[in-house]
Amino acid sequence: MTLIPRWSVLMSVKDPLLDAQHIELLEMCRSIRFTLEHGHSQDWAFRQRLNELAFLLREHDDAEACVLQQRGQKLAQDLCMQRASALHDIEELASSFQPKKFDPAVMQHTVCRWIQYHF
Incomplete structure (x- = not known):
């Protein structure tokens, strides 16, 4: 799986x-x-953890949109679409999760894709 970065002050959005x-x-x-x-x-x-992740991602995206709006900024349309697609994929995995049919590689790719479009 792609390396998940550790938080750094350089990643701060202030x-x-x-x-x-x-x-x-x-x-x-x-x-x-x-x-x-x-x-x-x-x-x-x-x-349950997948559902919690999907919920927290949606809450975060909403909070981030509000902060950007307060700053007079907004994300580029293509980045918004990529993030929305990555979030949708995580929500789909969480809502349709069936242990016997679950492919861990798909989940790893989906999580990494969200991180890639977000950071």
């Missing part, structure tokens, strides 16, 4: 709430990667 969310989301992605790598992704708790 907003305490967004920075805290970025830290939490990176750690959650790292935890999901660990679970996938160690073969513990076939249970109910993992599905």
Whole structure:
């Protein structure tokens, strides 16, 4: 799996709430990667974690949009579309998760794609 970056002050967007969310989301992605790598992704708790990640990602995207709007900024349209697509893929995996049909490689790719478009 692609390396999930560790938080660095260089990644700061100079907003305490967004920075805290970025830290939490990176750690959650790292935890999901660990679970996938160690073969513990076939249970109910993992599905709950995917749902929690999808919820937190949506909340974060909404908070980030508000902060950018307050600053008089906005994301480029193509980046917004890429992020929305990556979030949609995570939500789809979470909502349709079935342990016997689940491919850990797909989840790893999906999480990394969200990180790639976000950081």
